[in-house]
Amino acid sequence: MRPKERRDSGQKDLFRTRLDQIVDMGHPLAKLARTIDWGFLENGFGAVYADVPGRPPLPTRLMAGLAILKHTHDLSDEALCDRWLENPYFQLFCGEEFFQHRLPFDRSSLTRWRQRMGEEKLAALVQESLSVATRTGAAKPSDFSKVIVDTTVQEKAVAFPTDARLMHRARERLVRPPKTKYRAYLDLMHRARERLVRLAKKHGVVLRQSYERIGKHALIAHQRYAHAKQFKRAGKALRKIRTFLGRVERDIARRIRDSEALRDIFRRPLYLAERVREQRQKQRGRKVYSLHAPEVECIGKGKAHKPYEFGVEVSVATTLFRSKGGQFVAHVKALLGNPYDGHTLAVVLPEMEEQIGASIARVVADRGYRGHNAPPTHQFGVFVSGQRRRVTEAIKRELRRRSAVEPVIGHLKSDHRMGRNHLAHAQGDAANAVLAAAAITSAASSPG
Numbered sequence: 001m002r003p004k005e006r007r008d009s010g011q012k013d014l015f016r017t018r019l020d021q022i023v024d025m026g027h028p029l030a031k032l033a034r035t036i037d038w039g040f041l042e043n044g045f046g047a048v049y050a051d052v053p054g055r056p057p058l059p060t061r062l063m064a065g066l067a068i069l070k071h072t073h074d075l076s077d078e079a080l081c082d083r084w085l086e087n088p089y090f091q092l093f094c095g096e097e098f099f100q101h102r103l104p105f106d107r108s109s110l111t112r113w114r115q116r117m118g119e120e121k122l123a124a125l126v127q128e129s130l131s132v133a134t135r136t137g138a139a140k141p142s143d144f145s146k147v148i149v150d151t152t153v154q155e156k157a158v159a160f161p162t163d164a165r166l167m168h169r170a171r172e173r174l175v176r177p178p179k180t181k182y183r184a185y186l187d188l189m190h191r192a193r194e195r196l197v198r199l200a201k202k203h204g205v206v207l208r209q210s211y212e213r214i215g216k217h218a219l220i221a222h223q224r225y226a227h228a229k230q231f232k233r234a235g236k237a238l239r240k241i242r243t244f245l246g247r248v249e250r251d252i253a254r255r256i257r258d259s260e261a262l263r264d265i266f267r268r269p270l271y272l273a274e275r276v277r278e279q280r281q282k283q284r285g286r287k288v289y290s291l292h293a294p295e296v297e298c299i300g301k302g303k304a305h306k307p308y309e310f311g312v313e314v315s316v317a318t319t320l321f322r323s324k325g326g327q328f329v330a331h332v333k334a335l336l337g338n339p340y341d342g343h344t345l346a347v348v349l350p351e352m353e354e355q356i357g358a359s360i361a362r363v364v365a366d367r368g369y370r371g372h373n374a375p376p377t378h379q380f381g382v383f384v385s386g387q388r389r390r391v392t393e394a395i396k397r398e399l400r401r402r403s404a405v406e407p408v409i410g411h412l413k414s415d416h417r418m419g420r421n422h423l424a425h426a427q428g429d430a431a432n433a434v435l436a437a438a439a440i441t442s443a444a445s446s447p448g
Helices: 028-035 038-046 060-072 077-086 088-093 107-136 141-145 163-172 184-202 212-227 231-255 260-278 341-356 376-381 393-399 402-415 425-445
Strands: 146-156 297-299 309-319 329-335 362-365 382-384
Touching: 028 088, 028 107, 038 060, 038 107, 060 077, 060 088, 060 107, 060 425, 077 088, 077 107, 107 329, 107 341, 107 425, 141 146, 146 329, 146 341, 146 402, 146 425, 163 184, 163 212, 163 231, 163 260, 184 212, 184 231, 184 260, 212 231, 231 260, 309 341, 309 402, 309 425, 329 341, 329 425, 341 362, 362 376, 362 393, 376 382, 382 393, 402 425
Parallel strands: 146 362, 362 382
Antiparallel strands: 146 309, 297 309, 309 329
């Protein structure tokens, strides 16, 4: 069933005062609420639902407004619920006519709505934010013909991945996080063992030995030896932790052999534990850096203070020159698989043109885009820092603007929840990046 959308009835209540009579209608949120074309969002998001019997979903304006407010003000779902209940401007923005003293939605409704919409539908929020910018005069359509493209890492909310600890946790616990390169191998095995043992206890699988006490001691010994740079002893403790994990895996496999239900329960934990136990420090290809987020990738960006970051690579495109409302984000996209920067343009540029509704005349990028695979129509419109051929004086001036994308990325990370992503799975990575871009664009295009 499609959502029952809200319309302003214009009615008054004897015992309640309308929100538009008690708030300042010149407030930026009130102006933005009047400028957004909610009908466009209702048509786009409503297409996800089927007209079948059942409980109607929550109104599109309510859920889309909550998503924008969450990332604009850098709030968690719980904090957003608290703020919405006490802030009349938040309620007005989401389409309420009278002040509400109880939440008309549940906190988990936000999660379910994001998952139902997905990256493709949520991109309509960025598209509408750019439309608002052009309607209010904060930006001109011609501003989006020249863009700066760069990539950054959207880190996942995971702990630092050390191998021993993760193998220990995989034995004991059902889920836990990580964060670097060599120390990855202690934590991972420690956590994998913890995870399996906890799951076995939960479902009544009696193990021959759980290694809870001596496994913890082996982890502590490894950490002390590694800190003291006694790497032979640290390696011996790590091998011991790996052995404990393998014994627990085989013990569980024997005990659940005759139960189809238990095999279904343990299939994924055993698969992750096996991957953690078998992977090595210098192996090539995909590795597990987190048990609760196995999609996390290790990305090296050459930063001296942070050699490796754990999350997903995100492409960010901004306008080349500053518009009246500021530096607008024209497009964002989470890129799975840690691709080479230059190989992202084949996907990013066509999507960007479709989103902004105009062709891109020029793309400015850093040296990481050398040897790019831009579509044939844009091959000669991409200019990379340090390029000498085909560079006129005007293009030289534009290349000096390339670093303007850096403060935009900084604002996305520090103010709009892209610095540490708490949404689950690869779909959460994509949704978080899009919502952060919609929030920063809405804030820049807000009238007043």
